[in-house]
Amino acid sequence: MRFTWMCKEPRSTVSGRSKLKISIIGAGPGGLAAAGYLACLGYSVEVYEKQPLPGGMMTFAIPKVRIKDETVLIGVEELRDKFNVVFKTNTKVFGNHEPPKDEGDHFIKNTVNLKDIVEQSDAVLITTGTWQSRRLKIPGENGPGVMSAVEYLYEIRAWEKGLLDHHPHVGDRVIVIGGGLSAVDAALEALEQGAKEVILAYRRTKKQAPAGIYEINSLIRKGVKWMELVSPVEIVRKNEKVKGIKLQKMKLGEPDESGRPRPIPIPGSEFVLEVDTVIEAIGEIATPPLVNNFLGIKLDRKNRIIVDEHYRTTNPKVWAAGDVVTGPSFIGNAVKTGLYAAKSIHIHLSNKLL
Amino acid sequence: MSQQPGKIVYLRFIDLDKCIGCYTCQAVCDFLHDGRPFIKVYETEIGLRTPLSCLHCSKAPCIEVCPTGAMTRDDTGAVYVDSMKCIGCMACLYACPFGIPELDPQLRVATKCDLCKPLREQGLEPACYAMCPAEAIVYGSPQDIGEKIKKRKAEMIIRARTSGPMLE
Numbered sequence: 233m234r235f236t237w238m239c240k241e242p243r244s245t246v247s248g249r250s251k252l253k254i255s256i257i258g259a260g261p262g263g264l265a266a267a268g269y270l271a272c273l274g275y276s277v278e279v280y281e282k283q284p285l286p287g288g289m290m291t292f293a294i295p296k297v298r299i300k301d302e303t304v305l306i307g308v309e310e311l312r313d314k315f316n317v318v319f320k321t322n323t324k325v326f327g328n329h330e331p332p333k334d335e336g337d338h339f340i341k342n343t344v345n346l347k348d349i350v351e352q353s354d355a356v357l358i359t360t361g362t363w364q365s366r367r368l369k370i371p372g373e374n375g376p377g378v379m380s381a382v383e384y385l386y387e388i389r390a391w392e393k394g395l396l397d398h399h400p401h402v403g404d405r406v407i408v409i410g411g412g413l414s415a416v417d418a419a420l421e422a423l424e425q426g427a428k429e430v431i432l433a434y435r436r437t438k439k440q441a442p443a444g445i446y447e448i449n450s451l452i453r454k455g456v457k458w459m460e461l462v463s464p465v466e467i468v469r470k471n472e473k474v475k476g477i478k479l480q481k482m483k484l485g486e487p488d489e490s491g492r493p494r495p496i497p498i499p500g501s502e503f504v505l506e507v508d509t510v511i512e513a514i515g516e517i518a519t520p521p522l523v524n525n526f527l528g529i530k531l532d533r534k535n536r537i538i539v540d541e542h543y544r545t546t547n548p549k550v551w552a553a554g555d556v557v558t559g560p561s562f563i564g565n566a567v568k569t570g571l572y573a574a575k576s577i578h579i580h581l582s583n584k585l586l
Numbered sequence: 587m588s589q590q591p592g593k594i595v596y597l598r599f600i601d602l603d604k605c606i607g608c609y610t611c612q613a614v615c616d617f618l619h620d621g622r623p624f625i626k627v628y629e630t631e632i633g634l635r636t637p638l639s640c641l642h643c644s645k646a647p648c649i650e651v652c653p654t655g656a657m658t659r660d661d662t663g664a665v666y667v668d669s670m671k672c673i674g675c676m677a678c679l680y681a682c683p684f685g686i687p688e689l690d691p692q693l694r695v696a697t698k699c700d701l702c703k704p705l706r707e708q709g710l711e712p713a714c715y716a717m718c719p720a721e722a723i724v725y726g727s728p729q730d731i732g733e734k735i736k737k738r739k740a741e742m743i744i745r746a747r748t749s750g751p752m753l754e
């Protein structure tokens with residue numbers, strides 16, 4: 233990915249720009265796309281990233297059969313070596329007194345307060361994505377053998393890069409709960425890693441699954457077992473270990489707020505399925521590096537950063553883009569909002585230079 | 587009716603087996619053209635997302651029907667609209683099997699993907715090709731593309747043959 237697709241080398245002629253510092257928090261597709269645009273224009277760009285390597289979900293969650301690390305990292309190296317973008321990896325940014333625990337926090341060596349970054353920069357862009365997952369909140373959930381799709385994929389991708397010394401948990405009989413892109417990717421990865429049986433369970437039908445009929449059918453062709461109209465009620469453990477999952481059958485009712493038919497539990501239909509690993513892929517939540525109202529930055533009820541049409545937050549020095557603003561979406565959405573946010577920063581700083 | 591001008595030096599090919607439907611190509615194209623992307627990802631009824639853009643056909647029907655010679659080919663083979671010559675009749679849209687040409691409502695001329703002509707003139711690459719995270723977009727000489735795609739398909743066939751029950 234050539235994040236500097238719009239130029240051959242940084243523009244050195246525009247006086248003053250290289251003295252302006254733009255800090256970007258989070259090196260996923262949104263942050264990297266913005267870094268490319270701003271580096272092309274000749275600004276000095278610093279990127280804070282909690283992982284040892286940039287790329288976000290592209291390098292730490294999405295299976296490598298879909299996106300290869302090299303494709304992303306070639307572009308990162310170019311940003312660093314040719315465009316002098318500074319990457320501060322293994323560094324977690326936070327915006328209150330105690331850094332919160334998110335997923336994928338394994339490699340943090342430093343923590344930096346957002347307040348200091350904002351003070352020392354001419355503009356700040358937040359692109360920290362969605363590094364927390366919704367949980368089922370059912371009995372037996374806490375303990376080994378149960379994890380979110382991001383946690384599951386994250387360890388596998390970290391291990392592939394030689395970043396972990398222990399082999400990550402793969403499981404023999406794996407059930408994935410959910411019907412979206414993360415669920416599909418977790419099921420695909422479990423198969424790739426050699427799990428003996430992989431089940432994908434969803435509470436509505438294939439037709440309503442956000443991942444789409446095509447993706448699910450292609451998983452079925454690869455050997456994944458598809459179960460629809462079921463919802464988990466309990467995880468069965470014996471001596472700590474996961475032994476199975478109790479599922480309840482569902483039927484479809486009237487459309488709910490989402491416009492899709494509401495799944496209604498069928499009383500007395502519970503049954504236990506023997507599994508040793510449960511992967512919850514029921515949605516990710518925005519993880520801004522701050523609490524609501526810190527530095528005047530406002531969050532909405534889903535923890536997403538509130539921005540105006542130019543991706544500017546309620547703090548005039550701070551912009552935000554990508555999934556931390558929109559909630560879980562697509563790489564292209566992060567790239568697009570990251571670029572438009574960067575353009576807005578550029579317009580703002582150009583006015584300042586005049 | 588104009589002759590088919592020019593040679594095909596470079597082609598773009600979208601490898602749908604590699605595409606993950608992530609909208610990145612559309613995103614950069616949108617940004618470059620102020621909100622009007624010329625490569626767009628469509629979600630089909632079965633939920634498969636697939637990008638669609640001009641194929642820069644070797645015997646382009648849009649060039650054939652263009653009455654003013656506005657629809658033409660640049661010296662690398664990319665089909666583009668010379669907006670000074672275009673009268674906005676949209677005959678090209680009727681002729682295109684993929685419904686690609688669009689009317690620019692402000693300029694009242696046909697407009698479409700030109701494989702990032704302004705970027706290429708600075709020695710850069712088409713933006714969608716530069717940014718696709720799945721390497722689904724291939725850009726190069728027709729020979730190189732042919733080789734690259736065949737090699738990928740060979741890998742796929744071998745992967746399919748050697749995975750699953752075949753190894754057990």
Ligand SMILES: Cc1cc2nc3c(=O)[nH]c(=O)nc-3n(C[C@H](O)[C@H](O)[C@H](O)COP(=O)(O)OP(=O)(O)OC[C@H]3O[C@@H](n4cnc5c(N)ncnc54)[C@H](O)[C@@H]3O)c2cc1C
Nearest residue numbers: 258260261262282288289325361554555561562563566608
């Ligand atoms: C399992 C899974 C599968 C997916 N599959 C696809 C797919 O096939 N196609 C597709 O288009 N999209 C897919 N997506 C969605 C896609 O990955 C996201 O939409 C996209 O990555 C969002 O980009 P972003 O830049 O906003 O955030 P991210 O990619 O999440 O990047 C955010 C970055 O910020 C860092 N960070 C977070 N908090 C902090 C902090 N406090 N301090 C410092 N750094 C921090 C993170 O480590 C990360 O590198 C998938 C998502 C998941 C979870």
Ligand code: SF4
Nearest residue numbers: 605606608609611718
């Ligand atoms: S950027 Fe590549 S993978 Fe993404 S939708 Fe476009 S062609 Fe497909």
Ligand code: SF4
Nearest residue numbers: 640641642643648682
């Ligand atoms: S506009 Fe249509 S007919 Fe013309 S080159 Fe493109 S795909 Fe072919």
